[in-house]
Amino acid sequence: MGDRDDRFSASAPESAAPGRAIAIADLAGLDALAARLAVPARTGDTFALSGDLGAGKTALARAFIRALAKRENVAPPGEVPSPTFTLMQVYDIGPLEVFHFDLYRLKNADEALELGIEDACADGIALIEWPERLGRCLPPDRIDVGLVITGEGSRRAEIAAHGRIRDRYREFAA
Numbered sequence: 463m464g465d466r467d468d469r470f471s472a473s474a475p476e477s478a479a480p481g482r483a484i485a486i487a488d489l490a491g492l493d494a495l496a497a498r499l500a501v502p503a504r505t506g507d508t509f510a511l512s513g514d515l516g517a518g519k520t521a522l523a524r525a526f527i528r529a530l531a532k533r534e535n536v537a538p539p540g541e542v543p544s545p546t547f548t549l550m551q552v553y554d555i556g557p558l559e560v561f562h563f564d565l566y567r568l569k570n571a572d573e574a575l576e577l578g579i580e581d582a583c584a585d586g587i588a589l590i591e592w593p594e595r596l597g598r599c600l601p602p603d604r605i606d607v608g609l610v611i612t613g614e615g616s617r618r619a620e621i622a623a624h625g626r627i628r629d630r631y632r633e634f635a636a
C-alpha cells in the first residue's frame with residue numbers, strides 16, 4: 463500500500479477537515495488499511511464508508527471486523543450475507559459491539575432512526591455504507607472513508623477524521 467500520494471479536502475463545508483488520500487494496490491492493501499483503522503477504534507466511533515457500488519465498502523467493513531477480532535483475541539465472525547439484504551448486522555467482538563449498516567435501500571432518514579442507528583453509534587462501533595442516505599444525521603465524531611476505484615484491483619481511500627475522534631486518528635490527518 464503506497465501511503466502518501468496527496469492531500470485532499472472533502473468538499474462539504476461541514477467536513478472541511480483535511481484528510482489523507484491513500485493509494486491501495488490490491489485487496490491485501492485494503493486489509494492493511496482496515497487493520498490500521500481498527501487499532502485505535504473504540505465504542506462510540508463511527509466510520510462512514512462511501513464510494514460507488516463495488517468500490518470495496520463491504521470488503522473494508524469485513525476486514526475491519528476481522529482486524530478488531532484479532533485485536534480483541536476472539537475468533538472472527540463467520541461470513542454472513544451482505545447487509546445489503548438486511549440494512550444492519552450486529553457483531554459481538556469480545557466486549558465490543560460492531561454495527562454494520564448498508565443504507566443503500568434506506569427509504570428515508572426516519573427509517574435509520576427506527577433501526578436504532580443513533581444508539582448503535584453511541585453504544586458500539588458503527589460502520590455505515592451509503593452514509594449519504596442519512597443526510598445531516600451523521601454523528602459529528604466520525605471517520606469518513608471514501609473509496610474510489612482507480613483500476614481493477616486498485617483503489618484510492620480518502621480519509622478524514624471529524625470531531626473528538628481526530629486525536630486518536632491523527633495519523634490520517636493531512
Ligand SMILES: Nc1ncnc2c1ncn2[C@@H]1O[C@H](COP(=O)(O)OP(=O)(O)O)[C@@H](O)[C@H]1O
Pocket residue numbers: 486487488489490491492513514515516517518519520521522591614615616617
Ligand atoms: N483493492 C481492493 N479493495 C476493495 N475491493 C477490491 C479490491 N480489489 C478488488 N476488489 C473487489 O471489489 C469488490 C468490492 O465489493 P464490495 O466490497 O461489495 O463493494 P461495495 O460494498 O463498495 O459495493 C469485491 O469483489 C472485491 O473483491
Ligand SMILES: [Mg+2]
Pocket residue numbers: 519520521546564591
Ligand atoms: Mg456494500
